[in-house]
Amino acid sequence: MNQTKEPAVLDIAGLQIDLPIGADRPHAVANLDLRIRRGEMVCLVGESGSGKSLTAMATMGLLPRVLQRGVRGTISLAGRDLLKVTPQQRRQIVGREVSMIFQEPMTALHPVVNVGAQIEEVLKIHRPKLGAGERREQVLAALQAVQLPSPEQISRAYPHELSGGQRQRVMIAMALILDPMLLIADEPTTALDVTTQAEILRLIKDLQVRRGTGVLFITHDIGVVRDIADHVVVMQHGQVVEQGSAEAVLGNPRQDYTRALINAIPELGSVRPEPKDLGPVLVRMTDLRKSFTRRKGLFRQERFDAVGGVDLTLRRGEVLSVVGESGSGKSTLARCLAGLTVPSGGQIVVGSDVSQAAGSRRQRQRVQMVFQDPNRSLNPRRKVGESIIEGPMNFGASRKEATARAAELMELVGLRPDSLDRFPYQFSGGQRQRICIARALALQPEVLIADEAVSALDATVQQQVVRLLDDIRRRLDLSILFITHDLRVAAQISDTIVVMQRGRIAESGSVAAVLGSPQSDYTKRLLAAVPGQKHSFTEIEAND
């Protein structure tokens, strides 16, 4: 349309953010041009480290002091250069004319203040003349606008009392209460379940269209882009490699990098090709239960079943994915199998040896686990080699044997054996997860549990790690219990899918059966919520 007449809400021109000397590249962001018009949703995509978050931070004036000094170019908000305003002027702009929501609503909210007061703070800062009554009314209206049930009650709740989706709605209410012309959303749905993600995306899209807010939406998920974007900007190593309308960029990408990003998100239709022959049953869970107690009042306690009677078998060489929303009990199930928590009832048998209780020493060695966040599951002060050989040495291997085996494992997971002497911070996230896999394999387990093991990784890295897991499974004849909330990943690697809801199995079966013709409403809802994939279900049905 007529671009010149319509003034841009945000116009970033020639933005450059220098990195401190000694970093892996001179500029975090170089030569960035970006325009957002009124009511336009612009998606900024790229892998982690591509500079997309720093662009957002520079706009908000939230860059760390070291980086703040090396910012050049212009960032104009409705014609006003945000890089030239005084700190006082900036404080009047942020929160009112441009506001931001973040990836992790739990940590982004003040933990010890109720959410009503946190939203009210925006009014206190920017509308000092409002009376307490008026502020209260506006807060409740804002909570209403983000479709939270019973705003009165929610406004008095603390962040830890709300669900992830509710917290993000509170953040959105806080960001939009003064009707800013620009909303910056930095991976706002990455930490959420698929179904919650779909709801939040719909909410943001809806508010953006209705209020005419310009939105800068940062994500690494092409599926999300497909669902909401008007315009797409692709970043790599701090530079824009491609930009254009959503249809143009997604439908006809010109750059290899864009194509790689698009291909890294597995289609739900890309079910593993040939169903393979599975070995004998290796793990058998019968009526597994795990309940926790919560305190209610002075003496009363409330029991709730995290896992409420699950029967499950895992065959040798099988990849079984357990999917479900958070709180569905999938991680508790995994922890019971790994012996990290003691079940309240039921039985877990690994192999044919009934006498071995879950969690016994012998079983711990047979069942190993890879966790979600590789940054936190490796001891930062130990060399990675030490972390890998610790397990075998606990089971009687000599240091020499264990180290030799660790070197082999490093090669198996695609890392150089001589990096055993390095510390975790010297590796990237994907490499660290490979190290965690090597650590788990060091005990020569028969079952590998991957608990959201790829969820914290970028799509492209995610794909590599999933391929690695499958490759290792084939070479070592392992069984894998794959815990994930991402159906797309589950579809890519699994033989069998178990859908869990509120501690029970809602549905289970082969990938083609569960994803192709889901029986339970819950599975159907999960599938419908997967971003950007709505057209691919028909293919699965055709193959079935």
Added chain:
Amino acid sequence: MISFLLRRALATVPVIAIVMLAVFLVVHLGGSDPARIIAGDSAGAAEVETLREALGLNRPLPIQFLDWAGNTLRGDLGSSLFYGTPVVDMISVRIGPTIALAIGTLLFAVVLGVPMGTFAAVTAGRWPDKLLMGVASIGFSLPIFIVAYTLVYWLALVPGWFPVQGFTPPQTDFGQFLRGMTLPIITLGAFYMSLFARVSRAAVLDMLKEDFVRTARAKGATPLRVLTAHALRCAAVPIITIIGSSFAGLLGGVVVTETLFNIPGLGRLVTEAILKRDFPIIQGVILVTALIYIFVNMVVDMIYALLDPRIRQ
């Protein structure tokens, strides 16, 4: 909230019972024979035995404990073996100066230390931070008697601004009471001020890195508001933890300070009692100190609950 406070208050009951048992056992299994001490060096074995019977010390320990516990709960801590005065009376005379010194020290340390640490955190890595943390390191490492005698020499002996030692009850002359407490409070407080400064610095620095502080900035909050309403509000829990647990050390540290400045407090009372094996006094003082400590901890926990809703559950 009410339920949390009630539960927390009830939780002190078993602790008090255990403390009473421990206090009783420490003295009675301590190896010294009270009857022997009271009877004096010149007494013969028969005399000691008669005395033992008269004092009820020959009864089985559980009976003695129940007897003592019963009396204690009625507010009777027995009488001093040497002076014959009731222990409760002796403690109530001596507790005033100690409490005044302890509370004064805590106030001094908190009022100076927490702002010092907070300011250091805000200026982390720059010169105010380095200066303040340098001061804190000195306060942290100087032995208490060096601080005391330096202060006495330069502020009391030479200019005569403060009394060198001694204690004036506040009801007699409040101004003189304050002047008398100043040097002991600084002496004892220098260490705690440094401790609180360092803990506050670390806690505030951690909080400033948190996501919710970034959110506050994104709302357009002023730096002062970000610091007080957001960072300090959350750093309060670790800071109060250390203030609460410092109280135990403080009650111990009081002994040295009271001796240095000749303040007639609990610390002096118990040191004298230990030297004379006056076990009812020792028991009484330990018990009272323990009760104060239990009470302080309870109050700290209740403050937590006020500050942090997550703790209420």
